[in-house]
Amino acid sequence: MxxxxxxxxxxxxxxxxxxxxxxxxxxxxxxxxxxxxxxxxxxxxxxxxxxxxxxxxxxxxxxxxxxxxxxxxxxxxxxxxxxxxxxxxxxxxxxxxxxxxxxxxxxxxxxxxxxxxxxxxxxxxxxxxxxxxxxxxxxxxxxxxxxxxxxxxxxxxxxxxxxxxxxxxxxxxxxxxxxxSLPDSHAARISRAVALLRADYARPLPVGRLAEAAGMSVSSFHAHFKAVTSLSPLQFQKRLRLVEARRRLHGERVAISEAAFDVGY
The missing domain is CATH 2.60.120.10 (Jelly Rolls)
Structure with a gap:
């Protein structure tokens, strides 16, 4: 096997x-x-x-x-x-x-x-x-x-x-x-905000909107987001952009400037 x-x-x-x-x-x-x-x-x-x-x-x-x-x-x-x-x-x-x-x-x-x-x-x-x-x-x-x-x-x-x-x-x-996997766990709530970031990583997303998706106050959201993902929401979005740009550069062979533009830089 x-x-x-x-x-x-x-x-x-x-x-x-x-x-x-x-x-x-x-x-x-x-x-x-x-x-x-x-x-x-x-x-x-x-x-x-x-x-x-x-x-x-x-x-x-x-x-x-x-x-x-x-x-x-x-x-x-x-x-x-x-x-x-x-x-x-x-x-x-x-x-x-x-x-x-x-x-x-x-x-x-x-x-x-x-x-x-x-x-x-x-x-x-x-x-x-x-x-x-x-x-x-x-x-x-x-x-x-x-x-x-x-x-x-x-x-x-x-x-x-x-x-x-x-x-x-x-x-x-x-x-x-x-x-x-519990629906009301901090990890599950943060995953809903992460889904928004993954779906729209190229555009700025207000932290308030992400916190609302997670069902948390902004201050609580910041703390739990970093505890779950190890990054702040802004850092996570930047990492998403870098990972996607690298994928496009090496997988689709696009120009650096084109990849950067497409992911929001």
Whole structure:
């Protein structure tokens, strides 16, 4: 199963180029990553996601915290989060390979109501690393196998994703995900403001409008936004613009001035 996932990550990133050395591709809603050498730290903005490392190792830093994860381990991110990441272990003969999928917080909420899962009473982490669950890897492998048959993927993907999220709730990351996915949690409220920023990052957005979307006062919103994402709202929007400009420069090969203009600079 792991060999099949490694082969898929290698195949989907073949022929790509990236100045930082980390090749990224997407197919069927699944992200594939490959690096044939260690890379420098690069800024990124994570959505709630899971990342299965198939080979090599990577470090991700947010604020004062660093998470290191390697082959056979899974990174779980439960909120929108500003990070800097680097591939720590990779070589031409044993490249860094990983597969990533978004976590659907709404689907987690639906499952929580069905299985009567309780959220922990105490605050939990936003990010966790643990040994990859066999059941989770099996779900991911089945999704990857369906990428080349779009008709089958369209029909079977919802049920496989539902199963995947069930195992996440039942696994070692379950308590974290249960609390972060609560509709009235600070993380869930901030995610509504982040959705506005992602949808309209090229234009200035009044903080009052973002706070209203989160259902918070402006002062409370500022504090909770930084606690959840590690950045202020303005810093987060600037990071969004930089990430999008970099994607356009390297993915669409547009001029620097055009990319800067399109993202609001």
């Amino acid at each position: 792991t060999e099949d996932l490694r082969a898929a990550a290698t195949r989907h990133t073949a022929g790509l180029q990236a100045p930082e050395g980390l090749l990224l591709a997407e197919a069927g809603g699944i992200g594939f990553a490959c690096a044939r050498a260690p890379t420098p730290y690069v800024h990124a903005l994570y959505r709630p996601l899971l990342c299965l490392v198939l080979q090599g190792a990577k470090d991700v830093t947010s604020g004062m915290q660093t998470w290191s994860f390697k082959a056979g381990e899974t990174l779980i991110v439960g909120t929108d989060l500003a990070v800097s990441g680097r591939v720590r272990q990779a070589s031409p003969t044993a490249p860094y390979l990983a597969v990533a999928l978004d976590i659907d917080l709404q689907l987690l909420r639906e499952l929580m109501s069905e299985i009567a899962a309780r959220s922990p009473p105490q605050p939990v982490a936003r990010v966790a690393v643990a040994e990859t669950q066999v059941a989770v890897q099996d779900c991911v492998a089945r999704l990857v196998r369906l990428v080349d048959t779009p008709d089958a993927l369209a029909v079977l993907r919802p049920s496989i994703l539902r199963e995947l999220h069930y195992w996440l709730l039942r696994g070692p990351h379950g308590p974290m995900l249960r609390q972060l």
